[in-house]
Amino acid sequence: MRNATSLLPAVAALLLLAACGSEPAGAPEGGASGAGASAAGGGSGGASAVPVTDPPVDGVRITSVTLPSATPSPTPSGFSVHADRLPAAGSGISAAYEVTNHGTEALTYTILFDFTTDTGEVMGNLRETVRSVGPGATRRGTVRLGAPGPGSSRVGRVRVARVTKVPAAEAPPAPGACPRSGxxxxxxxxxxxxxxxxxxxxxxxxxxxxxxxxxxxxxxxxxxxxxxxxxxxxxxxxxxxxxxxxxxxxxxxxxxxxxxxxxxxxxxxxxxxxxxxxxxxxxxxxxxxxxxxxxxxxxxxxxxxxxxxxxxxxxxxx
Missing domain, CATH: 2.60.40 (Immunoglobulin-like)
Structure with a gap:
């Protein structure tokens, strides 16, 4: 039978490692800048929305950007734990936007959003169509890129890359829709x-x-x-x-x-x-x-x- 005294050093080491591993990840970073926004979340596996104050592009404005927060790495380095810049499972990158029609007739907008790194490298883009926005009206929505794959560069900004708008009565129909003309x-x-x-x-x-x-x-x-x-x-x-x-x-x-x-x-x-x-x-x-x-x-x-x-x-x- 092993002497109980010989187990004390091992137990003490395990307690020290557990205490180090329970420390929170580094402080959140973020803020609006340039043509988009840079953001990071708070707690493990969570996310935070950062307001954006950039001017609109042809009536389209990003109002906030939400990025997944850093999650603790399970891999110890000595007795410390570092934060990986990968989103938790099921999380993703999103931007809230609004479209305001300053014209005199109803318009259908097609918007290209670029998701970029802080240095401007485009990591993905999405196209959204907002139909039949009346004169003086504002419509709001959210565009979601989803979670990047392992090893991807961190997305830090979302910007309006291009806006096209056509009279709503002349816009191509939505997928699966049949116009009155047949x-x-x-x-x-x-x-x-x-x-x-x-x-x-x-x-x-x-x-x-x-x-x-x-x-x-x-x-x-x-x-x-x-x-x-x-x-x-x-x-x-x-x-x-x-x-x-x-x-x-x-x-x-x-x-x-x-x-x-x-x-x-x-x-x-x-x-x-x-x-x-x-x-x-x-x-x-x-x-x-x-x-x-x-x-x-x-x-x-x-x-x-x-x-x-x-x-x-x-x-x-x-």
């Missing part, structure tokens, strides 16, 4: 390679009647104030901008039965030479003459080329 027109995120840009347009007959097409979508290019952009040639077909793209297929009559779709597209080059480069954030699209307009936001960086190609409506390839 025709759903949307644009994809586009593709870019070697200076060639292509954005796809998709038309879906979500109604109950057949829908006839015979030609090209009709386009109106708009600046950031939704005023017409002049001096850009809209070419039917590729116009020599790119080859092997399918843009030179001739227009053919189409009848879309309920549930069927057609596709078109926009193509341009971002080439800059002499003159002033032109950027077109908005394109007002009509599926055909007499159809209601839908304003999409492809952000055409046309450079100094002065040309935009449009593809005829065609059935999507299988």
């Amino acid at each position: 025709i759903r027109l949307t644009a994809d995120d586009g593709d870019a390679a070697m200076g060639l840009r292509v954005v796809g347009l998709r038309l879906e007959n979500c109604g109950k009647r057949d829908y006839a097409l015979d030609g090209y979508p009709l386009l109106e290019l708009l600046d950031e104030d939704l005023a017409p952009v002049r001096g850009i040639r809209i070419l039917r077909g590729s116009g020599g901008i790119g080859t092997g793209t399918g843009f030179d297929a001739p227009a053919r009559p189409l009848v879309l039965k309920p549930g069927e779709s057609a596709v078109s597209g926009l193509m341009w080059r971002n080439t800059t030479g002499s003159g002033t480069a032109v950027d077109v954030p908005y394109v007002r699209v009509r599926a055909k003459r007499g159809a209601g307009p839908v304003t999409v936001t492809p952000h055409l960086d046309l450079g100094t080329t002065g040309r935009l190609a449009v593809r005829a409506w065609t059935r999507p390839s299988s």
Whole structure:
């Protein structure tokens, strides 16, 4: 049988280690600065919201940022415990925001939020759409990035990277929604390679009647104030901008039965030479003459080329 006296040093060491391990993590750090906010939480596994006082961007303002607090590391270093900058399980990074419409008609806003480190490195971004904000109205919401993976750089700021806004009556429909017209027109995120840009347009007959097409979508290019952009040639077909793209297929009559779709597209080059480069954030699209307009936001960086190609409506390839 072991002597009880010999156990005393071991028990004392265990008590000392437990006492050191129960000390709280370092003091919270945070505060609003620059284009976003920097924050850290208080207690273990918790989080704290830090108010943000930065000016709005096109009517969109971040009001507070919430980041997970530091959590104690279970790995001792001598008889001390350090704090890992990783969020507790189930926690995440979020920002509260508000959208105020200072215009005279209802608008739908699409907002790109950047989640960055304190040095400005973008670790993630999210796009939020806020629909039908009336004149003078303010709408509030929260955007959540979620918990970063192990080893990720610590996010310390959230900023409004870009805001686009279109008349609510001309906004592309929400996913799964069918407009009164029975025709759903949307644009994809586009593709870019070697200076060639292509954005796809998709038309879906979500109604109950057949829908006839015979030609090209009709386009109106708009600046950031939704005023017409002049001096850009809209070419039917590729116009020599790119080859092997399918843009030179001739227009053919189409009848879309309920549930069927057609596709078109926009193509341009971002080439800059002499003159002033032109950027077109908005394109007002009509599926055909007499159809209601839908304003999409492809952000055409046309450079100094002065040309935009449009593809005829065609059935999507299988």
